[in-house]
Amino acid sequence: MKATAPREPATSPAxxxxxxxxxxxxxxxxxxxxxxxxxxxxxxxxxxxxxxATSLKPRCVIDAVERVYARDCANVHRGxxxxxxxxxxxxxxxxxxxxxxxxxxxxxxxxFTRGTTEAINLVAWSFLRPRLRAGDEVLVTELxxxxxxxxxxxxxxEVGARVVPAPIDDRGVLxxxxxxxxxxxxxxxVALAHTSNxxxxxxxxxxxxxxxxxxxxxxxxxxxxxxxxxxxDVQALGCDFFAFSAHKVYGPTGVGVLWGKLxxxxxxxxxxxxxxxxxxxxxxxxxxxxxxxxxxxxxxxxAGVIGLGAAIDWLLGLDLAGARAHEQALLARATDALSRVPxxxxxxxxPGKASVVGFVLEGVHPHDLATILDHEGVAVRAGHxxxxxxxxxxxxxxxxxxxxxxxxxxxxxxxxxxAIERARALxx
Amino acid sequence: MSDLRELxxxxxxxxxxxxxxxxxxxxxxxxxxGVNPLCGDHLVLxxxxxxxxxxxxxxxxxxxAVVRDVAFKGSGCAISTASASLLTGAIKGxxxxxxxxxxxxxxAMLTAPxxxxxxxxxxxxxxxxxxxxxxxxxxxxxxxxxxxxxxxxEGGGKASTE
Numbered sequence: 001m002k003a004t005a006p007r008e009p010a011t012s013p014a015x016x017x018x019x020x021x022x023x024x025x026x027x028x029x030x031x032x033x034x035x036x037x038x039x040x041x042x043x044x045x046x047x048x049x050x051x052x053a054t055s056l057k058p059r060c061v062i063d064a065v066e067r068v069y070a071r072d073c074a075n076v077h078r079g080x081x082x083x084x085x086x087x088x089x090x091x092x093x094x095x096x097x098x099x100x101x102x103x104x105x106x107x108x109x110x111x112f113t114r115g116t117t118e119a120i121n122l123v124a125w126s127f128l129r130p131r132l133r134a135g136d137e138v139l140v141t142e143l144x145x146x147x148x149x150x151x152x153x154x155x156x157x158e159v160g161a162r163v164v165p166a167p168i169d170d171r172g173v174l175x176x177x178x179x180x181x182x183x184x185x186x187x188x189x190v191a192l193a194h195t196s197n198x199x200x201x202x203x204x205x206x207x208x209x210x211x212x213x214x215x216x217x218x219x220x221x222x223x224x225x226x227x228x229x230x231x232x233d234v235q236a237l238g239c240d241f242f243a244f245s246a247h248k249v250y251g252p253t254g255v256g257v258l259w260g261k262l263x264x265x266x267x268x269x270x271x272x273x274x275x276x277x278x279x280x281x282x283x284x285x286x287x288x289x290x291x292x293x294x295x296x297x298x299x300x301x302x303a304g305v306i307g308l309g310a311a312i313d314w315l316l317g318l319d320l321a322g323a324r325a326h327e328q329a330l331l332a333r334a335t336d337a338l339s340r341v342p343x344x345x346x347x348x349x350x351p352g353k354a355s356v357v358g359f360v361l362e363g364v365h366p367h368d369l370a371t372i373l374d375h376e377g378v379a380v381r382a383g384h385x386x387x388x389x390x391x392x393x394x395x396x397x398x399x400x401x402x403x404x405x406x407x408x409x410x411x412x413x414x415x416x417x418x419a420i421e422r423a424r425a426l427x428x
Numbered sequence: 429m430s431d432l433r434e435l436x437x438x439x440x441x442x443x444x445x446x447x448x449x450x451x452x453x454x455x456x457x458x459x460x461x462g463v464n465p466l467c468g469d470h471l472v473l474x475x476x477x478x479x480x481x482x483x484x485x486x487x488x489x490x491x492x493a494v495v496r497d498v499a500f501k502g503s504g505c506a507i508s509t510a511s512a513s514l515l516t517g518a519i520k521g522x523x524x525x526x527x528x529x530x531x532x533x534x535x536a537m538l539t540a541p542x543x544x545x546x547x548x549x550x551x552x553x554x555x556x557x558x559x560x561x562x563x564x565x566x567x568x569x570x571x572x573x574x575x576x577x578x579x580x581x582e583g584g585g586k587a588s589t590e
Contacts, residue, residue, distance in 0.1 A: 046494075182430035205487060364506075365504065365506060366505075367469075367504075367507075368444075369507035371435070371563060371565070371566060375431075375432045381468055382467065384468050388468075391468065397468035397469070397504075398468040426441075427436075427441065428437055
């Protein structure tokens with residue numbers, strides 16, 4: 001019944017500004033829509049600089065999730081009753097919204113998962129594993145998150161294949177020429193981050209994808225840190241698979257997306273078995289549903305997916321060019337101010353960066369720094385950021401990381417700097 | 429800011445900056461490694477355990493054996509470094525039974541509920557860590573050296589906070 005998705009709405013539900021364009025980006029108007037921003041931590045106004053870990057959520061996303069449980073609470077793709085029809089329409093509507101967000105050709109290319117990690121694992125087992133032989137290679141980069149390393153190691157271990165990292169330089173810039181040299185007949189997949197979570201580097205994904213395509217090698221892009229700083233166009237990137245998580249794009253936790261070219265998805269066998277992913281089941285054998293449902297076994301995170309749809313509506317209703325410019329202004333101010341702090345070293349100085357700044361401060365361990373900053377109301381992350389190879393590459397056990405979203409302000413950059421001064425004074 | 433000073437007391441800052449007994453013990457006969465995979469803290473603890481006054485062999489009657497010397501190396505935050513540094517001072521010359529009792533007391537202090545006064549009797553300088561329990565994310569920093577010590581006394585290997 002649900003092999004074909006409902007027809008896509010003809011008009012965008014986002015509120016248009018004058019002449020159909022969104023109103024010019026206004027950070028205070030955006031902040032007013034995000035309840036979690038408006039609280040105190042240890043008696044200080046919250047300065048939330050950990051959006052690369054998870055973004056805070058706008059009211060419309062919270063309301064959309066609440067509406068599922070308070071009104072449209074039903075399973076999807078099953079019932080003929082009104083609640084189930086409403087839930088199914090909203091769920092499949094979210095799939096169309098993701099298609100639009102990613103510039104994909106077809107909503108059937110959008111598979112809902114638990115997150116980026118599960119999306120990558122799905123490709124590892126369903127796409128790569130049957131094609132992988134002893135001696136084969138998966139080409140990654142030195143700046144990958146563990147989620148784009150370990151799934152490949154697990155499938156490689158099954159057959160005696162290996163994961164090969166392409167090098168980055170001391171700024172955190174991918175050496176594309178070296179990657180090109182590592183691309184060979186043994187390479188069965190290139191898997192790289194669009195944007196590094198630890199360094200902020202934006203990789204030249206289109207360039208890498210063109211190299212890989214010329215070598216006949218498919219490309220998976222870990223887009224978890226890229227979509228929040230979009231726009232992303234998977235067709236323009238020229239990749240084969242693209243994964244991201246809802247919770248980093250102002251949506252709920254527990255939902256992610258795998259976008260894959262339809263021809264790949266149609267050729268892939270199921271990964272997890274269960275309800276919804278089958279066409280027929282008998283004890284003699286079963287047949288599989290079409291993509292994307294083939295890869296969505298069991299009752300999905302219905303409220304989460306619908307919340308993601310609300311987040312996409314919200315995002316696409318903003319002046320995104322203005323938001324990007326604002327984020328880049330935050331990055332420039334933070335980079336400039338932090339580089340003036342004595343004993344502070346920024347880890348990740350690529351010329352093209354998203355609004356993520358990793359750093360270490362001489363004499364103050366990142367973990368201590370994060371505790372002191374927290375007492376000033378400033379939330380940053382300290383640790384290896386699930387990127388231990390990156391930490392090793394830069395010779396540090398850990399970094400502190402300030403990551404900025406479109407709802408942060410220049411004043412908050414100044415608050416970060418004041419808090420760092422407190423830490424320096426305490427440890428002087 | 430006052431509770432932050434509870435955590436970062438002068439003694440902790442001092443031992444964090446200039447850890448005591450930092451290095452290796454060439455004549456060690458016990459050692460273990462401690463890691464906190466979340467924050468990257470890493471330490472290696474070396475012990476020299478010798479027979480106690482009653483002549484018992486180390487291992488044969490572990491309770492009466494004596495920690496003659498101790499050293500650690502590694503990298504970590506101020507809390508974990510200071511905890512390792514103060515640990516070395518606290519256990520040197522004590523019997524294994526005394527060290528195990530001390531471990532239990534430190535562990536109780538670090539994990540005690542925050543609504544009761546901390547039990548610090550007999551802990552000496554280690555009482556400086558009584559404020560750590562107010563910072564749940566940092567309890568593992570302070571306890572890592574102690575878990576590593578326990579592992580070393582039990583025969584070695586790797587202690588992990590996770």
